[in-house]
Amino acid sequence: NAGVMQNPRHLVRRRGQEARLRCSPMKGHSHVYWYRQLPEEGLKFMVYLQKENIIDESGMPKERFSAEFPKEGPSILRIQQVVRGDSAAYFCASSPRVGGLVTDTQYFGPGTRLTVL
């Protein structure tokens, strides 16, 4: 059973370009979460999605950032007009459902390391 997959693992963009980060959840998982880890900082929640729905985007910057989880295919985190401050590791996590059970915990992918030149 493959784990959470993220690609690309490393992404280099120049200021002003767009960055697209992809996440395929574990098989059987229908909930996807995106987190950002800045240098010397802990992981910060960005957005929580189910198929075709954004459930909680309270951690998303108001501008330039968007996320989707279509009916078919991976979840996409999109950053438009990237700036140097967007350089970070972006992690995706998935869980089978919402709730308090142990099986509902979040399993993380290996991350995409974005570098903005």
Place this chain on the structure above:
Amino acid sequence: QKEVEQDPGPLSVPEGAIVSLNCTYSNSAFQYFMWYRQYSRKGPELLMYTYSSGNKEDGRFTAQVDKSSKYISLFIRDSQPSDSATYLCAMRSGANSKLTFGKGITLSVRP
């Protein structure tokens, strides 16, 4: 005040030592508590999961939760060089699935 505070590091111990890692939190709504281990340039890996006050043991690892004091701990017995990693505490409320993390502490176990 941050919602989750984690003891700052880094922490260096000799092989075989008992390691104690601690987090405090301010949000009374947090009900579920986790410890993740993150090796350099890898994704976080779930280590322990608890939801009630008390101790939970798994091999060399013990997670402790004190909800009255809003304090959680992770103990590592007989520490090994392979335990060298960054340890992140994380927690969430029952109604909201997003995880709130501590800043993480980097542990180094010297052979």
